[in-house]
Amino acid sequence: MNSKEPRVLLIEPDETVRAQITNFLTDKNFDVICSLDPDAILFDDDLKADPIGLILIxxxxxxxxxxASSLVLGASRKLPQQIPTVVMTEIDSRKSPLEVVVHNWFHTIKKPCDLDILYSVTCAAVNQFNHVRALLNEIETRSSAIGLITSGTFEFQTVEEARNLTTMLxxxxxxxxxxxxxxxELxxxxxxHGNLEIGYNLxxxxxxxxxxxDEIQNRIKLxxxxxxxxxxxxTRNDDEIVFIVEDEGKGFNWRKYLTIDDERIRSSHGRGIAMAxxxxxxxxxxxxKGNRVTARIAL
Structure with a gap:
């Protein structure tokens, strides 16, 4: 990663484990900062140009x-951005207690960490941070006349077009x-998942x-x-805003994705619908069928 990519904040009391993870991720070109005082790093003005994009705790x-830190839900001090948090645990159970108290919990890894899993989860979490940061930056820098429109219909094909329409709407x-x-997410x-038929397992x-x-780019040509x-x-009226999103795919079993089950609680994806x-x-x-979703926002 170059200096403009988000950094990884590692919060690990065990010096041996801390050194192992730091060396491994550094070899994978991640910029790792170790600290037992997370707020001192997260709110450091000198790091704004090179923000923290993942918290490993x-x-x-x-x-x-x-x-006492900003990492916990309900903290008086708000995290500077929506930073995903990955919990590392030695607890031999389905959940670590930290999963339900930290902001933006993303994934849990069993210790001692399988380094291949650690690398995959780190990449997925940092990619999510970059994606969310780009969306929020577009919201901050763009303006739109859509607020003056009470109804409209739009069509698109690509992920890039989806992102552009998302920020406008x-x-x-x-x-x-x-x-x-x-x-x-929708x-x-x-x-x-709809038009390109990329299922959960794939x-x-x-x-x-x-x-x-690459798979998305290949499929969209076929x-x-x-x-x-x-x-x-x-559509927008005095009481609500309504979005209806419909694709031309085969549909899916949407019912299982309205909540986060045990299979997907450890996954790096598949939770967006439930979170939304x-x-x-x-x-x-x-x-x-599962190829049309209606989302309402009360005003």
Whole structure:
């Protein structure tokens, strides 16, 4: 990674483990900062140009220090950006206690860490941070006349077009910096999982091998994928904003993705719909087939 890429903050009390992880990730071209005082790093003005893009924290970290930091839910001091947090645990159970108290929990890794898994999860988390940061930056720098429109219909094919439409439509909503993440999830899913038929297991494999982008670019050139479009309708009245997103794919079993089950709680993807339902939209409903979703935002 070059100096403009986000850094990894490692919070690990064990010196031996800390050195092992630091050396491994450094060899993989990640810039690792080690500290047992996370806020001193996260709120360092000198790091704004090279922000922290991932927090790796051991659940052996002192609970009193953790409770006093900005890492916990409900902290009075807000994290500078939506930084994903990966928990490392020696607890031989399904969940570490830290998963339910830290901001933006992304994944849990069993210690001693399998280095291949550590690398895959680190890449996925940093990629997510870059993606969210780009969306939020676009919201900050763009303006749109869409707020003056009460209804509209849009079509697109690519992930890039989905992102552009997401930022434009989000600017019509209150709290655009929160809406943009949930809306992008729906539009991107319509392309990847809907029209391009990249299923959950295949996406897991592509993420782990770093081939997702290439697979998307290849599929969109092939039949029948190259003739498919995603259609988005937008309506606004005094009470609510309604988005309807429909793709031309085969649909999917959307019911299992409205909550986060044990299979996906350890995964680097597959939680976006549930998170959007819980945190972004006042209502999220699918048709039976699963190729059309209606998202409502109460005003």
């Amino acid at each position: 051991s659940d052996e970290y002192d609970r009193d220090l953790l409770s 989000s600017l019509a909503c209150p709290g655009a910096d929160g809406i943009v993440i949930g809306l992008n 539009l991107q899913n319509a392309v990847e 996406k897991t494999e592509l993420l782990e091998t770093g081939r997702l982008y 039949e029948p994928f190259n003739t498919r479009y995603v259609r988005v309708s937008y 339902k819980m945190m972004v939209f006042s209502e999220l409903t699918y048709n039976d």
